[in-house]
Amino acid sequence: MFKRLMERLSGKAAPSPVATPAPPQLKDPRDNELIKFYDGYGREIQITRAQWRDKVLLPNLKSNWDVPDALYNLILSGMKDGEAAELVDAGKHLCEIDPQVERSHVTYGIVLMKLERFEEAEAVFRLAISSVGETGVLLANLAKIESQRGEHIKAEAMLWQALKLDPNLDNGLMWWAMTHKDREGEEGYVNALLRVTALSDSWRAQLYLARHYLQKGELGIARAIYEEVLAGSKFGSDALVTISGDLGNSGQVPLMIELVAPVLDLQKHDARAGLNLLQAYLQLRHHVEGEALLSKLYALNMAPYKQHLDHCAQEFQRIRDETYAPAPVDEKKLEVVTVPFDVPIWRYGLRDPSWLLRNKDPGAKKIVFLTLGARIHGEGVQTQRENVVGRLSRTLPLYLAESVHVWTDHQCLTMIPVVRGGGPVLYGAPDDDTQTIKSFEGTGDFIVLGSIEEREERWHVILRVWSVEAADWISREEFNASLTELGREVLLLEQRMLSALGGARSTPLDAGYERPPENLLDPYLTGLGQSLMLSLVANRLVPKETLWGERNLIEWWLRMALSWPNAHVPPMAYLAAISNAGAYGSKLLEEFRGRTHELMKDNGRMNSPASKLAPVVWKAFGMTEELEKAALACVEEGRSDEYRQWLDRLVHHPGLPVQENGAEVG
Secondary structure (H helix, E strand, C coil): HHHHHHHHHCCCCCCCCCCCCCCCCCCCCCCCCEEEEEECCCCCEEEHHHHHHHHHHHHHHHHHHCHHHHHHHHHHHHHHCCHHHHHHHHHHHHHCCCCCCCHHHHHHHHHHHHHHCCCHHHHHHHHHHHHHHHHHHHHHHHHHHHCCCCCCHHHHHHHHHHHHHCCCCCHHHHHHHHHHHHHHHHHHHHHHHHHHHHCCCCCHHHHHHHHHHHHHHHHHHHHHHHHHHHCCCCCCHHHHHHHHHHHHHHHHHHHHHHHHHHCCCCCCHHHHHHHHHHHHHHHHHHHHHHHHHHHHHHHHCHHHHHHHHHHHHHHHHHHHHCCCCCCECCHCCCCCEEEEEEECHHHHCCCCCCCCCCCCCCCEEEEEEEECCEECCCCCCEEEECCCCHHHHHHHHHHHHHHHHHCCCCCEEEEEEEEECCCEEECCCCCCCCCHHHHHHCCCCCEEEEEEEECCCCCCEEEEEEEECCEEEEEEEEEEHHHHHHHHHHHHHHHHHHHHHHCCCCCCCCCCCCCHHHEEEEEEHHHHHHHHHHHHHHHCCCHHHHHCCCHHHHHHHHHHHHHCCCHHHHHHHHHHHHHHHCCCCCHHHHHHHHHHHHHHHHHHHHHHHHHHHHHHHHHHHHHHHHHHHHHHHHHHHCHHHHHHHHHHHHHHHCCEEEEEECCCCC
């Protein structure tokens, strides 16, 4: 409306002997207000109202013009954000295309009412009545129009007729009850609700009565009402929102869990009840039940609540951490296996797409990386949560091996010791490396090993390179850094190591590969550790039940991809994480479906290598029809043998190509 008005006023003033400027364009004074919405990843985005209207609302209305459900939801969203003036044509068109006559006419009528075009709105409501007959919501809206005209007696009579047709009209019921409260006090309010409870299929009035008794401290009466409503099983999808919210506000958190948890079905009920229940679990520190509910809520892909769910996930993880106690283990009973990784760790899960990511010449010299030994203090060996020392002891060698793979002609081989059924092993650093070198000198041409030690929140790393042919050390490097300095020091260490091994190539093995920048190096290392754990679980070397922070492990590379949008590695590493999660049957996988497809669309627009790995996504999410079409297309298009073999591995082999002590597992 304002746009059209501006166009009418944007011409020159009438000619006159003295030239005058064009009158200023009129603007909606709200245009600079910020509108909040969410993208496909659940990230909050704020733009001005004018930008939202012109770049989001209006284009979406146009693109969904003939899709009733989508158009209806867009109109609701637009009204919520105060853009009724832009929705008149859309509301009118919805009435023409929507098979749900009541929905479309009520929606259009409300748009007109917001613009105070009451006569037109009444005509719309009465047109719907002539088609589908009187309904509660149509009569309730007509009652609003009568009230606007000052016809309060007529409006109240019409509202009662609406409630007799639908006693659970939310706004209509509250209007009815508050009218009697204003006129007759608290007794009138209660009697008005009691009158509605006598109507067939009523349940909302009962909940308002229960709220009344809760506020008066009469918990027994309120509980009895709740139990009666829930036993009837005819309550609406938002009933549990009211029950859980009222009980939570009244401090009756244990009772909320007792009443709501057994009946909540997120496929039928309003998800806000689940959010209330989640908060109750968090308040009472019930992390097991809370995390189970959290997974179901994540799977609903509710973008506006993503950040809240992330906060709850962190809090439940914190509670788990606080309740975890290290346990002593008998080293003699441990079964330790050494798992070799001969390509960058983030590739495991992609089923070796050699048609996209190159492998090394089998005759090339081999650089063997061992995990760093830790200089630690304490007695014996314990099972424990991963700390910075443990993480870096594995991820630094994994990153340096990746560097060798990408920037040299050498092969890389990272040897990760793992307790079968437990997790990666953190060994103490020996005083003499002779036995270690002797154990691994038959596996490669160079052996890279070292130690790590924490010193007052600084990490001292020593790295040495042993030449098997020369039977001598050819390089010794070290650094002492805080976590904020880690990125710079690791990148410098990388360059010195590559120089000792003959220098780096001018271009990476895979086109488009980039080193992580200094500020992202530490989260990149963390991502390598997440990839390692998911690979071990996918190959059944580590049971999935022992994963701590599984959601964070899967999601880490997605966050990296969003933080570093033009890089090729993070989206591919994320797809590998999704593939691994699918291989071990993660119960969390479904909650990542929407964001994964969003990432694939974004990578397709950027022509990223990750966009070519769509079959990995199809396999993980059980999209068999897409996989079968891809296999058929291979035959029809004469695709390369490498691609066809890769697709065959995806379709037919659940295990991943990780080896244990040189023998393939999985």
